[in-house]
Amino acid sequence: MSETKFSDAKIALISLHGLIRGHEPELGRDADTGGQVKYVLELAKELGQRKDVSEVELITRQIFDSRVSDDYAQVEEQLADNVRIIRLPFGPKKYLRKEALWPYIEMFIDQALIHFKRHGLPDIIHGHYADAGLAGAYLSRLLHIPFVFTGHSLGRVKRERLMANASNAANIEKTYNLTQRIEAEEFALETAAMVVTSTNQEVEQQYGIYDHYIPARMEVIPPGVDLDSFTTDPVDAEKTPIVQQLNRFLREPDKPIILAMARPDERKNLEMLVKIFGESERLQEAANLVMILGTREDLRDLPKSQRKIIRHVMTIIDVYDLYGKIAYPKSHHPSEVPLLYRYVTQTRGVFVNAALTEPFGLTLLEAAGSGLPIVATNDGGPRDIIANCKNGLLVDPLDEKAIEHALLRILTDPEKWDEWSKNGLEGAREHYAWSNHARRYLRDLNDILSTSPPPALASPANRRQIPKFDRMIITDLDNTLTGDDEALHELIEMIKANPNVGFGIATGRPLASAKKLIEELNLPMPDFLDIAVGTELYYGKDLVLDTSWRNQIGYQWKRDEICEALSSLPGFYMQSDDHQSEFKISYEIDKSKAPNLTEIKRTLRQAGLKASVVLSLDMYLDIIPVRGGSEYSMRHFLYRWGFAPEKVLVGGDCGNDEGMLKGRTLGVVVGNHSPELNRLKKWPRIYFAEGHHARGIIEGIHYYQFLDNIIIPNDSVDEQLVENQS
Template identity: 45%
Template sequence: MNEQPIYILMLSLHGLIRSHDLELGRDADTGGQITYVVELARALGRNPGVERVDLLTRMISDPEVSSDYALLEEKLGPKVRIVRLPFGPKRYLRKELLWKHLDHLVDRCLHYLRGKEKLPDVIHTHYADAGYVGRQLSQLLGIPQVHTGHSLGRCKLQRMLDTGRKEQSLERQFNFAQRISAEEEVLSHASMIVTSTRQEAVEQYGIYKNFDMQRSIVIPPGTDASRFSPPGRRKIQDSVVQMIDRFLEEPEKPMILTICRPDARKNLQRLIAAYGEDEELQSKANLVIVAGNRDDIQTMEESQKKELSDLLFALDRYDLWGKVALPKHHQMDDVPELYRLAARRRGLFVNPALTEPFGLTLIESAASGLPIVATEDGGPRDIISNCRNGLLINPLDTESIASALKTALGNPKIWRSWARNGVNGVKRHYSWDAHVTKYLKSVSRLIHKERKRVRREHAAILHEGKSPLPLVKQALVSDIDNTLIGNQNGLNQLIAWLRENAEKIAFGIATGRNLDSAVKVLKEWRVPLPDVLITSVGSEINYGPDLRPDTGWEKHIRHQWRRDALMIALEAIPGIKLQTRENQREYKISYNVIPDMLPPLKKIYAHLRALNLHANLIYSHQAYLDVLPARASKGQAIRYLAYKWGLPLNAFLVAGDSGNDAEMMIGDTLAVIVGNHSPELKPLRGEHQVYFAEAGNALGIMEGIGNYQFGNFSGKHDRQLKHD
């Protein structure tokens, strides 16, 4: 279906990602998701149907973490690499603090992709933060988004509320409102949602209003069979045995093992209570809790400090010294050995988490011949159903936890059966090769469907396939009324020229009209939908063909904008009257003007400054006054696009006819003023790179194109661009 190998851009932003010695459990952000994305990227890279995988994450320069995380690029395999881009502070930040820096990353990603010869075929995002960035990239570039949530904000919030936490304090700590809003937006936009289990899709994603089951697919994660296998006759590493046995009075007893981050959601307090309140269970087995790495609990972040302190208090309360191991440090390579040690001692792996979207450690332990006892909430249901290698528990019931552990430890015949079933079940259901085969089949179908849609709509747009914006060399941006339209013959010539140069020149409009009005008039004149639409005098930016809004621009111009206060202040200005409601926008107030009564704009600015109000006043056609945020205008919108897309300003040819076009013509842009311009543009005559055409409307634009040799990349202008 998709004959060409595909290029996948994966985004996983938080935590610590590198090619070796993953610091799993270091903190709440470096856990199963990190393993998942690294192993998925490697497995995709081994498949001949994949051309390249870039795993994009955050660059971190912080003496508190390894210098590995400051490397721009790092290989994961022959066709796979980690790409790190800086955004926000250089230091390491927990994921809840990254949100305000994510829009910066959108721009960084666009600049990065501009330096590549081709765009990705699909963008695969992991977790809500990457989903937020990936949704914007997908919209801006016209590339389908695939999303894996890993954990969901609504589920986490409800579970934490169930434990008695207060919603207000949870919001301060975790930014749930912003996260859940981002998740809803991703679910509304993404072309495919990857879930690990059907339960995750139905019961967890199902509580989101924008989730569509038709766009979801269940693909269980895989496990690396070369790392996880039964103990057999091999010797367990002495360092791992000593790491555990130094805590225990009777180390040869069966091990109840759990490996997780020190996080309240992992429910370790109830596991300790279940063990500590049951003397029979204590007599049967030791409890081994590998909860991340620590040097000094006092220096850890507050949530981890509390969790580990509470664990130590619980050990003391139940007097479990000599029965429980809680090692301070372990390496990634120790984890398979821990599973094998527990299996050799006829123990169990337990995951008592409040909720578990999947449970990668359950797959790893099963592959190691270690039976499992796990929470009934989430992925463990499917794992135990497929592998028939353990029991489910109610994570809120300590008696249920203790009973299941005793049952699993109490019958050697059942234990052996579960150990065999787990190994065979993982081979059958949870290999990375099986995961990648199903994944690529679905992604290829998605890409094929997207290409058919684009071909179907090709008559209405200039470009076939992805947005050309990251790869074009130049951009033509024109006003609509009295510039682009007004002469059908000239317009036909211009459209033909744009089609001929569609792969190297982007087409945009910059108009005082609102978006709906602009699209309507373009359709009436049979103008293909532009790549970018700057509307409402530069206060809004959208991208075709789906009219996707540039949310970064909205956030940029919002600064110091006080719409209601401005309207009150402008009531004192003579000669202006509010236009009709349909001409008003969130970031634009529009007035009709009586020219003889209107004071000079300098006086209006002084009046606003005296009231500590900030705005940009645009007077045009000697008839209209538009009041915009101080950062908004057609010219500033073009400068924003130049930065966002990595194009120099002299790669933009701008065309207009009136005063609201003036700002975009001043500076380093190449400007053409059509012959039928209004008098307010006369002062620009003689300005640097401002060409006054003799012909009007689109014929004037064509005249300007010829004057600048615009689009002639073998000519003088191209050499100038390269020199600049």
């Protein structure tokens, strides 16, 4: 049982993309700075007010870019006494769209480990969206800290929608990296102790299509609304700049307002709304239409997809000659949004969200909290909101007449308008206050923490098992150190001549086999020995076992059941006993007969088994525990003994080395590497040597000037990689 009392709990919220700051968040500035940013900020602030939470950290990306405010370069921003934003640098300094962040997730993980080492481990890690889901789940597995996941939107759902409207699957994949995103979501779902969702429909129709969907882990906890900001307090129109902006567009500004507020996205169905208004004389007589489409300085600078939507809207306005009847200001201040809702309520108007799909709909809650009746799409969150608040009408987003009639009913029935307005105010406070969300959230976290053992790395090691080296060289054994005796001898002498440099080996071989080969090669016994694909760790000549790693590695490991699940697959051949170990099952596979990696993983998932699958040299397949693998074991080693990743050179040649090559360490791929590593050729801090075997490691040592004042020339690869992915 955990020794952590929930009153002492520290919560780490991770949200990596978009622009996050506490004061005047730039919501709607771009596709990545919207509802999720608002959600994590308000969740962090609310949790910080609870007596049973000691500290909340909202961890995001540090950005240095002249195109955005210097606020995003600040390492820390205090939101409350015990709540702060932490910005960690990873990847290029400039602002990136979320699809371009994937190559740098391991860098974030390494930075987060450094942060936790300095400031203490959290008790809960909560990842938001797929990118932070991947990073948070990885940190959870490594540190053995319970993990919570909120997807916000999901890759499988997006792929289905995009494929239904387009035929070029390759372009969709190139633009959105959906395969990587979906695999990250599966990884997060597999790891999560709890998945926080907004609606039952989201659980059943979205999470339900994932291999790692486990209904018992799903918790429907609707987001809250800031009821201090969204009120019915009167607005002085003449002294309110946003109202004056609207009035510049409108011939009859005293009419009720139909308000739509959404970033320009094809899912939001904005063009249809303008078309409905343009074709309805009754709507034009009854009200003005106001479209708040994010903010823009120059339309030409917007992403192509957003620019296209706004130009379509403007074209429809022109076709129906709606000038003087519709307002579409180019920008607004975030603090003006509550004023806008209140003003529209004063005009006895209506808020409309006719999006094609709507996972939740925070704007609907803001309207409800302002006493503004709503018309909303009959999908996802709006169903629950209107069922709870009884403050408006649901419509089919593709039925133009239904949308027109719903808007007219609210605008022309004063008694129903009053009823819906009153219901919205009461329902928002009863069902969607942030205090209610936090209470249910913390109740569930308390259940998780009460059954979770304390993290092994929360306690310092009893005594240091390795000398205090200045830096470390860690390499694979087979095909990296073997194959060139002359170069290997030169490498050994180089390490011996630098006593400040530690030497480590990471190999897929079990202990007896690894020791035998080390002796045959006349290698010194390594200071750090990582064997059996990162499932066992030993230190020094006496091979002292890392018991903290050993005690955690067997989490949910079911060796016999895994063997049984894979026994019927074609092209699978069990390797000999000397390649097997307690936490490693090794096969040779015939790729012409065997299923691909995705299908192998799915077989295990569908059998309810948790395991990692590692393919090397296109023929050697290892199945290990979810907490195993050289990428985890090496970072465990660095964290436990305080090594900076920038002072660790890692060398390898095949697929089971990939995890430890990525990140903030200095990677070297030898010239005789297997094809599966080619995908890392443009990744930062991974050098592809021309020299084979140990000669390639020596080449990498010189490339980084590793034995002198270390340099990292391939950090500049970042910019090229981003351009290729953008």
